[in-house]
Amino acid sequence: MDNALIDGASLKSCYRCGKCTSGCEVNRIDPSFQPHRLLQLIARGAVDELIDGDAIWKCTTCFTCAERCPQGIAVTDILWSLRALAFRSCRNSGLLEAQKAALFKTGRLYPVTGLDHKKREKAGLPPLAENATLISRIFDAAKAGG
Numbered sequence: 001m002d003n004a005l006i007d008g009a010s011l012k013s014c015y016r017c018g019k020c021t022s023g024c025e026v027n028r029i030d031p032s033f034q035p036h037r038l039l040q041l042i043a044r045g046a047v048d049e050l051i052d053g054d055a056i057w058k059c060t061t062c063f064t065c066a067e068r069c070p071q072g073i074a075v076t077d078i079l080w081s082l083r084a085l086a087f088r089s090c091r092n093s094g095l096l097e098a099q100k101a102a103l104f105k106t107g108r109l110y111p112v113t114g115l116d117h118k119k120r121e122k123a124g125l126p127p128l129a130e131n132a133t134l135i136s137r138i139f140d141a142a143k144a145g146g
Helices: 025-029 035-043 047-052 064-068 075-088 094-106 114-122 133-145
Strands: none
Touching: 035 047, 035 075, 047 075, 064 075, 094 133
């Protein structure tokens, strides 16, 4: 992990334009998730607050925020750094545990919705299965081998 990403100094070029948040799919579902506000908290030195909460675990790491940033800030990498810090500090949120259980059960972090099916249909893709058995087989194989 690159601690320089979360030292606040790396965020001096961020002027809180909100482009990262306006393109965020998680923000569309959960308006409380605002990447530009997370960057602001880091810049103010509130790293402990972030690694103790759920916000850093809501990011799906789609990299849209980083792609949209006019200042080239690696928002997703910063969130990954915070996650790594939380792991090393043994400060994992309940949301992380819920995501882990969902991933083991369904192969996805979030449930498949009607909107997902509509988007896939529009793109000419088949609907997603509610349960992904392949991921379960991979986890089972990993447990057996390790």
